[in-house]
Amino acid sequence: MEWRDHGILLTRRRHGEGAAIIDVFTEGHGRHAGIVHGGASRKKAPVLQPGAQLDLLWRARLEDHLGSYKAEPLRSRAAAALSGRLALAGLNAVTALLGFCLPEREPHPALYKRSEQLLDLLAEEEVWPLAYLRWEMALLEELGFGLDLSACAVSGRNEELAYVSPKTGRAVSRQEAGQWVARLLPLPPVMLGQGDAPDHEVAAGLRTTGHFLEARLAPSLGNRPLPEARGRFLDAFARRL
Template identity: 40%
Template sequence: MHLNTTAIVLAIRPHGEAGAIVRALTGEAGMLAGYVRGGRSRALRPVLQPGNVVLGGWRARTAEQLPALTVELAHSRAPMFREPLPAAAIEWATALTAAVLPEGQAYPQVHSALGGVLDAIEAAPAARGWAVALVRYELLVLAALGFGLDLTRCAATGTSDDLAFVSPKSGMAVSRAAATGYEARLLPLPHFVREGGAAEWTDILGGLKLTAHFLARDLLHGRAAEVLAARVRLVDRLMRAVA
């Protein structure tokens, strides 16, 4: 492997006395791991932070070998870690991506969407400005990995009108009329998820509840409790912020 490209840092794991294994998301080659010599040094710690954009150089003699990785900072999002909410959002978005994407498979839409979410977190003056984008990113990740929701028509009637809920079993939308008497068993389908646009906090929290169910069931079940813990921290902080 010989690859030089920009990448979004997703996860850093200590390795040896001073090195680190870094997973980063590229546009053309997907998520790649690499060993960074001195990755825990004072010079490289600010570079190797989740959400940062780096110019990475991966080098390996064989396909089986963990590549050596050199990094140069292209864009730092370190200032965002001074604020609890943006820090929790970056931590969750990057941890989710690192946990579920297979290595070495290109997902250009995921790469582009993750960059957009991180840009929104960086630019928005308040969490409501990026929380909608985060919900949409989670839905995109589910769809990219084969677990997309069918929100185009009602599972019971086939209608596309007044869709207000989602079946937690099938992942299909349910109309308000068909849901009568079963609302407590269904997940909310906020308007912005289907129609786009901005959203109020009630709908945003409903969207996060919707995606949480399918992420835990289909992508993170039984193998990434620490990743879900990052999401719990984010949602807790969001709920405290809007209380």
């Protein structure tokens, strides 16, 4: 068995004397692990860093085997990740969430493209949090937990949408929120593609996506807690507010 693809390195762990097992999100083969012989060496270890873009050749005797990778660097994101605390925390959040959420060997080409584009923006600190929020919304959509923000769940109208139901993921207008307003999640204009996307609106949006990651997505994966890397990114972003 053999295939060639490109992908984003999610994790690397040492295996035996000098090898490493890497977990990679590939465009055509989904999240896929394999052994890199010599992957823990001084020559290869700096290349095999989370977020790196790799050209990959995978070989195995049988399809269900772990197999081995020949991995060549296409693009390193180390410099961008080290440009600031927010960038490094953001990269770690993306790779951790992809490793947490994605089933093994199931292609998600649209999400792959969005993830690649997001990581390419790492050094753009002013726009990156907004891009990350939109990526989390796309992640929920891709995995079957998308939000319906097209119209109010109560009235069916699309004016003054201001909240999201934590149960259904549907939008609720300001007029229809009524006595339930304290139980609803925020729907800032930035989540509707409106306005100038100030940081406080992005933070409110991340509170909403975080609820569905924790209350809907995580239970579907065996009630594992969300990766701590996401919380560290939120902390780093909060320092900027």
